[in-house]
Amino acid sequence: MVEKIHSQIYPLDIWLEPAHITFRAYLIKDGKNTMIDTGPPLGSPEKLAAVLKPYDLALKDVNFVLNTHGHFDHVGGNAFLKESGNPQIMIHREDAIFLEDHQSCFDRYFAPVTKASNPQEDLAKAREAFRQEMGPELKVDRRLEDNDLLPIGDSIELQVIHLPGHTLGSVGYYWEKEGMIFTGDSICGLSSPDGSLPIIYDLEAYKQSVKRLKEIPLGMLIGCHPYRGMNLPPSIIKKGSEVKRFLEDSLEVAERITEAAAALKNEREKPLPEVVDKLIAKLPANMDFKPLAQLMMPQFTLTTVYNALYRNEDY
Ligand SMILES: [Zn+2]
Ligand SMILES: [Zn+2]
Secondary structure, eight states, X not given: OOOOSBTTEEEEEEEETTTTEXXXXXXXXXXXXXXXXXXXXXXXXXXXXHHHGXXXXXXXXXXXXXXXXXXXXXXXXXXXXXXXXXXXXXXXXXXXXXXXXXXXXXXXXXXXXXXXXXXXXXXXXXXXHHHHHHOSOOOOXXXXXXXXXXXXXXXXXXXXXXXXXXXXXXXXXXXXXXXXXXXXXXXXXXXXXXXXXXXXXXXXXXXXXXXXXXXXXXXXXXXXXXXXXXXXXXXXXXXTHHHHHHHHHHHHHHHHHHHHHHHTGGGTTSOHHHHHHHHHHHSOGGGOOOOGGGOSOTHHHHXXXXXXXXXXXXX
C-alpha cells in the first residue's frame, strides 16, 4: 500500500526494532531519486532495499541523500547506499562529524552525559556500542549551509533551513512552492508518547529555530517520528492548523525546561538522575513527562537535562 503525501513524495517506513521507535524516511521522485534520511544501520541494506522496491528502485538508483541531522536512526543507511551506487551524501556542516568521525562524535556529544548518568560506566565499551549503532563511517560529499538551494531533479528545489537545537547541525528541507518542510527531529513537540523529554542539545538555539519556522508559510511539517503536542495526538506529519500549534507547543516545552533547569542550578552537584527527576517534577503535569524509572529509553531525557544544566556554564 502506497500512502501519498504529494504526487512526488513517498513515505518509507522503517521499523527500529531494538529501540521500538517508529521511523520514517522519504523518497522524492523528480527525474532523479532523493532520499530524505535513510533509517538506522541495523537490518540495512535489506530493509532499505525492501522499502524502495515498491517504487521499482534499487539502492543504486538513489541520486541524493539529504540528511536532516546526524543521529543513527537517520544516517545509518547512508553507507549502504554509498556502497551500492554513488549518491551525493549531504548533511549540515555541524553534523558532518556524525558520519565522518565516530570516535570524536562520541567523545564530544555522548561521553559527557554517559559519564554523568552513571560514573561507573565503562566509557570504552559505551563508545564501541555507539560505533556499532552508527554503522560504517563515510565521507560527506556536500556540507550544507543555511539557505543553500538544492535542485534535486527536473523541477523541485529545496532550501536548507538550519534549525540547530536537537543537534547543532539539524536542518529542515523547505519546498517553498508547496509550503512543505522536512524537519527530521529538528522540531520535537512533546516528543514520543512514552513520556521522554524531547532530545534537545542546545535549548537556546532550539527556541530560536522554532521561532524562525513560525515566520515561514507552512502547510505541512513532515517529521520522521510520531511526536505529540499538548492537544495533538502523536503523528509524523502535521498539516494545516496543526503546524502552528505544534510549533507553539514545541516552544512552550523548551521554555518550561529552561525555567526548571534555572531553578535547579544550585543542585547541579547532585547525581544527574536525581536532578533529572526533580526537573521533571517541575514541568506542568499536563505535559505528562515521566520520571526516569518509568522510561524505556531514559537516555533521551538524561541528554536534554544534562545539556540544559551543565553544557552552558553561564549559570
Ligand atoms: Zn535525532
Ligand atoms: Zn530520530
